[in-house]
Amino acid sequence: MSDTAQQGGAQSARKRLRERRAAAYRKARRVLSRPAFTGTLRERLALLQETAPQVYDLDEPADLYGNGIVEALEEKVAGLLGTEAAAFFPTGTMAQQVALRCWAGRTGDPTVAVHPLAHPEVHERHAFSQVSRLRPVHLTGEPRLPTADEVRDLDEPFGALMLELPLRDAGFVLPTWEELTEVVEAARERDAVVHFDGARLWESTVHFRRPLDEIAGLADSVYVSFYKSLDGFGGAALAGPKTLVEEAKAWRHRYGGMVFQQFPTVLSALAGLERELPRLPRYVAHARVVAAALREGLAEAGMPWARVHPAEPHTHEFQVWLPYEAALLDEAAVRQAEETRTMTFASPWDPRGPGLARTEVSVRAAGLEWTAGDVKAAVAEFVARLTGEVSE
Secondary structure: OOOOHHHHHHHHHHHHHHHHHHHHHOOOOOOOOOOOOOOOOOHHHHHHHHHHHHHHOOOOOOOOOOOOOOHHHHHHHHHHHOOOEEEEOOHHHHHHHHHHHHHHHHHOOOOOEOOOHHHHHOOOOOHHHEEEEEEEEOOOOOOOOOOOOHHOOOOOOOOOEEEEEEEEEHEEOOOOHHHHHHHHHHHOOOOOEEEEEOOHHHHHHHHHHHOHHHHHHHEEEEEEEOOOOOOOOOOOEEEOOHHHHHHHHHHHHHOOOOOOOOOOHHHHHHHHHHHHHHHHHHHHHHHHHHHHHHHHHHHHEEEEEEEEEEOOOOOEEEEEEEOOOOHHHHHHHHHHHHOOOOOOOOOOEEEOOOOOOEEEEEOOOOOOOOEEEEHHHHHHHHHHHHHHHOOO
């Protein structure tokens, strides 16, 4: 068989597995997380209709180019984060490019110190450099946030320090509050501004034991997302000083973000702030129960090596690493869901080396009913299918 034919066969197999996973997830009675974006159009609209009248007067006129309900959301976000102002953006990719471009104009330095695992470096096709003429430099290659010493010791100047809180691709990890304040102080010593990539900042209050406004107050600007944890249809906000936000709105227009009407997305963001934001601390607390049970269940099932990272999750999301090929783990996860209607691992397994794979686990409302015993029983069922698949 030719290489081209083999590649085509592998792609077809992956597509079939994705389709099976999606179908099994929809039919599963028990999952640890069922975010709204996985629902049908009818379900999404019904959920919005349920909450919308509680968060905004639906008899008000619809927005036009950022007024009305959009301004209401911007004011609410600024209040939550304790900043002078906020601007709504259709995407976080746009919001962060605009923020750092504005700061580069003010500092005179387009260099941004950022972690190599940060979202703009991994998931945005190098938009900083390709679109906004920013120059990323890396402070550390370690799978954690940079330390104050690493900020101080970087051997070239930079105008802005961007910190992703939490750092998703390192395991949704956060520094301690003391470490975070020291890193910010180190950046200030170098006359750099500090920008927080806070796509998941909403759920960081439990780990930091601080309110949102105190966390955001450490930075010069903050970006937050409305769909990752709040179940919005999409959208983001950039919060900071009024003069920065006013300039950001001008750049938002230039980047194509001055959308004619945005009320469905904005209304869903307001609904998420009303409905999901108060629930996040409970999700974080239960994620720690689930993580401990996963670790114990994998050990009891005879897994030769397994890692739950972080051992105590910093948010309601974390990683699980297992010493098997990703394809085998994916097949076991899907088979468990198809055969038992319980899906322990709903996210795909990513290859991380020969015989090693990683997945992400999220615990939300659907997972709150799982006891530690339930988790261990589900893990045993998953491992039984995994070892059966390996022996075939």
